[in-house]
Amino acid sequence: xxxxxxxxxxxxxxxxxxxxxxxxxxxxxxxxxxxxxxxxxxxxxxxxxxxxxxxxxxxxxxxxxxxxxxxxxxxxxxxxxxxxxxxxxxxxxxxxxxxxxxxxxxxxxxxxxxxxxxxxxxxxxxxxxxxxxxxxxxxxxxxxxxxxxxxxxxxxxxxxxxxxxxxxxxxxxxxxxxxxxxxxxxxxxxxxxxxxxxxxxxxxxxxxxxxxxxxxxxxxxxxxxxxxxxxxxxxxxxxxxxxxxxxxxxxxxxxxxxxxxxxxxxxxxxxxxxxxxxxxxxxxx
Numbered sequence: 001x002x003x004x005x006x007x008x009x010x011x012x013x014x015x016x017x018x019x020x021x022x023x024x025x026x027x028x029x030x031x032x033x034x035x036x037x038x039x040x041x042x043x044x045x046x047x048x049x050x051x052x053x054x055x056x057x058x059x060x061x062x063x064x065x066x067x068x069x070x071x072x073x074x075x076x077x078x079x080x081x082x083x084x085x086x087x088x089x090x091x092x093x094x095x096x097x098x099x100x101x102x103x104x105x106x107x108x109x110x111x112x113x114x115x116x117x118x119x120x121x122x123x124x125x126x127x128x129x130x131x132x133x134x135x136x137x138x139x140x141x142x143x144x145x146x147x148x149x150x151x152x153x154x155x156x157x158x159x160x161x162x163x164x165x166x167x168x169x170x171x172x173x174x175x176x177x178x179x180x181x182x183x184x185x186x187x188x189x190x191x192x193x194x195x196x197x198x199x200x201x202x203x204x205x206x207x208x209x210x211x212x213x214x215x216x217x218x219x220x221x222x223x224x225x226x227x228x229x230x231x232x233x234x235x236x237x238x239x240x241x242x243x244x245x246x247x248x249x250x251x252x253x254x255x256x257x258x259x260x261x262x263x264x265x266x267x268x269x270x271x272x273x274x275x276x277x278x279x280x281x282x283x284x285x
Contacts, residue, residue, distance in 0.1 A: 005033025005061060005112045007119075008271040011195065011235025012041040012068065012254035015048050019258045023269035024052055029060050035110065036060040037119070037274065039235040039253055040068025040195030046080030050094055057098045062108060064101040066121045067091060068195040068236060069214070073157035084161035084169070088123070103177075107184070110191070114276045117230055118184055122177055122194040124220060125170035130200055130212035138167065138213075145210035152214040174219045181227045189230040191276060197234045198223055199245050202252060206237065224248045230276030240264075240272070249277055 008029070015021045029036070042052045042065070049071055057063045071091060074083040082090050092102045101108055103123040110117040128138040132148075135141035145151065154166070163169040184190065192198060196216040203212040215236060224232050224246065231249050238256035242249055253272045255261060261268040 005029075005031050005035060007035050007037065007110055007112060007117075007191070007274040007276075008060075009037040009039060009193075009233045009251060009253040009274050010255060010269070010271050011039030011233075012238060012256050013038075013043065013052060014041060014070070014255070014257060015043045015052050016045075017258050020255060020269075023255065024055065027056065027059070027269060027271065033061050033112065035062045035064065035112075035119075036271070037121075037191075037193050037233050037253075038063060038065045039193055039233050040066050041070045041235060041254075042068070044070050044073050044075050045078040046090070046094070047078075049091065050098070053095060053100050054098050057100050062101065063099075064108065064119055064121050064193060065095055066103055066193055066195055067123055069125075069152075069154050069158055073153070074159055075157060083159040084163065086161075109188070114230065116188060117276060118188050118190045120181060120184075120190045120192050120227075122192060124173050124177060124194055124196065124217065125166060126196055126214055127167035127170040127174075127217045127219070128213050129218040130203060130215055132210045132212065141210075141213050145213055148208065148210045150208050150210040152211065154214055170217055171219075174217060178223075181223070184227070186228075189228045189276065191231045191233065191274060192224060192227070192229050193233045194220075195234060196236050197250065197252070198232055199250070201245055202234075202237060202239070202243060202250065205239065224250075231274050233274060247277065249275070 095102045103121045131141045132144045135144045160166045160169040198220040235254040238254045
């Protein structure tokens with residue numbers, strides 16, 4: 001029989017803010033069987049990331065983590081001065097010590113409600129292909145963004161070494177991840193978890209549309225359909241909501257910065273229950 005637990009998700013905890021830290025301290029499962037999907041941007045320093053994931057891993061039956069751009073920053077005040085691939089690999093090993101599932105581990109299978117489902121944590125980055133109006137490549141896209149006063153901090157803090165660029169790192173991640181997803185059994189649906197949206201549509205409502213440059217890649221636009229996604233979980237945009245694309249529910253599960261969640265939530269930090277699409281059954285909001 002399926003387990004009694006729920007598949008829950010959150011992202012963009014940004015625990016360097018004390019108000020967010022207090023919210024994280026209150027995050028708890030509803031049952032001993034609950035799984036928690038953490039879709040990136042826990043924090044910027046190695047110590048904050050470890051402390052937060054250790055806390056959550058001690059409370060949930062299983063925690064699945066994917067990195068956001070903030071985990072990959074190399075900030076001057078972080079004793080962990082690794083960057084690029086070396087930093088990511090360090091975080092993966094840290095998660096393994098804590099029993100937290102990463103994109104480098106075997107994909108776990110959820111046997112609870114609507115299961116079995118392959119939970120596929122992804123690490124894909126972005127390649128500047130979500131171009132703003134008036135741009136035709138990365139260079140012109142960055143110029144359009146700069147004229148609008150938009151420059152992502154990644155340009156200074158997220159180093160891609162040993163890759164020559166962030167988009168080169170993205171291309172390598174897309175290639176390897178695509179092969180891995182293609183090798184999954186054809187009869188198992190997936191829940192795809194990535195920090196960045198897998199399709200362009202959720203970025204259309206950004207207050208600053210130029211920021212979409214740093215929000216994903218067109219290379220994954222057909223992945224939810226191709227790889228039998230029953231649900232997609234992501235963060236990064238700090239616009240928590242449920243949308244549907246090709247009939248598949250896409251959950252943006254961000255907490256975000258205090259100045260943001262104070263505007264739209266009386267109870268910030270509520271975990272989002274992921275209710276996968278089932279043939280012939282509508283998914284509720």
